[in-house]
Amino acid sequence: MPHVAPKAPDASVPATPLTPRAGAGAGGADLLAALAPAVFLVLWALGFVVAKIGLAHADPLSFLAIRYLILVAVLVPVVAVLRPPMPRGARAxxxxxxxxxxxxVVYFGAAYAGMAMGVSAGVAAVIGSTQPLAVALAAPALTGERIxxxxxxxxxxxxxxxxxxxLSGRGLDAAPPVAVLACVVSMLGMAxxxxxxxxxxxxxxxxxxxLIHFGLGSxxxxxxxxxxxxxVDxxxxxxxxxxxxxxTNSLVSISILLFLLKRSEAARVSALFYLVPPLAAVIGWAALGESLALAGWAGIAVAAAGVWLVSARR
Incomplete structure (x- = not known):
């Protein structure tokens, strides 16, 4: 089946820190596009480790609610001062x-609920990382992309x-089915x-x-x-x-994710999520002293090879 080239950036998208103007430094845009996946992966994987720490001090809904209130409180005055152009029309x-x-709401809310009911952060991450399969199955019908x-x-x-x-580190937890279902719902939300x-x-x-995203979440x-x-402690x-x-996870990572989706196929971008659990495991091993068996290192290599197969252009 022939490979489908990614869509060209929409010329109607206004220039922003994430969408440079055409002709205003194509080399800089290419460099940003090359670095963006690595930055996204590191920040997103760190988010699971930091969330694990945060959930030791607050229940999941309170943690999320405070997170969104902080973001709205930061963004409202910034938007008021900078006065960026508003989205045009009800459709936008x-x-x-x-x-x-x-x-x-769906992705973060359901994931945090699942973890609160007994699913570990690692298992929640690996369930979430399977969303590329859901994207790949649905993309041909919804976006016209072929795998x-x-x-x-x-x-x-x-x-x-x-x-x-x-599985190499701690195996699947004996969490109640409703907790696992919440993580599955979370994965489907991101897909x-x-x-x-x-x-x-x-x-x-x-x-x-x-502002719209976090205002709605709040x-x-x-x-x-x-x-x-x-x-809350x-x-x-x-x-x-x-x-x-x-x-990092709300402002920077989500902005990078939306930037990547504008430049490439949904399946190719979503395949990056496969590297989140392995990278989170490496971070936990380096920063928190968590053990990582030889099978875990082998899994990292296999996941990286899989992402390369999906992402590499012919």
Whole structure:
């Protein structure tokens, strides 16, 4: 099956820090595109480690609600001062809001709920990393993208390698089925967001995109947190964790992800998620002293090979 070249960037998208103007330094844009996947992977994998620390100080809904409130409090004055152009029309607002709901409410909300009910952060990460398969299955019908044979082989290797990393360390937890189901719902939320963004991408300034995303997340998660136990330890460990995930995972990582989706196929970008559990395992091994067996290192190599098969251009 022939390989489909990625779509060219939409000329109607206004220049932003993530979308340079045509002719304003193609070399710089290419360098940014080359570095973006690595930066995204490191920040996203760190997010699981830091979230694990943060959830020791707060219940999941309170952690998320405070995270979103911080982001809205930061973005509102920035938008007011810089006055970036607003999204044009109800259609643009609707598509941006849908992606925000799928990522901030479904993906993060369900993942944190699953972890609170007994699924470990590592298993939650590996369940989430299987979303490239969901994207690959749905992309031909929803975005017109086709996956070549080598791409399917890469997706299978990525899934197997990620699973090997988790199983080598601690195995699948004896979590209740509803907790595992929550993590599956989380994975489907990110897959749906990836496909929606690729299919219905609209030109919009990143500041407005982020404000809509986090405002919606705050409006949905905030009331749910108030109805819950509201267990928060206001310690330096909590503030360090919530500020880290607010800035790096919410602002920087999501902006990079949306930038990558504008430049490449959904399946190719989503394949990066296969490297999140292995990279998180490496970070845990280096920073937290967590053990990583030989089978885990082998799983990292297999997952990396799978992502290369999906991402490499012929």
């Amino acid at each position: 607002w609707g598509h941006i809001a849908m992606v925000g709901f799928l990522i901030q 070549a044979a080598r791409g399917w082989l890469g997706l299978a290797l990525g899934a197997g390698g990620s699973l090997a990393v988790v 749906a967001a990836t496909l929606w963004q690729r299919r219905f991408a609209v030109p919009a300034h990143p500041l407005w995109v982020n 409006a949905v998660i905030g009331p749910a947190a108030l109805a819950g136990p509201l267990q 206001w310690t330096p460990g909590f503030w360090g964790a919530v500020l880290w995930v607010s800035i």
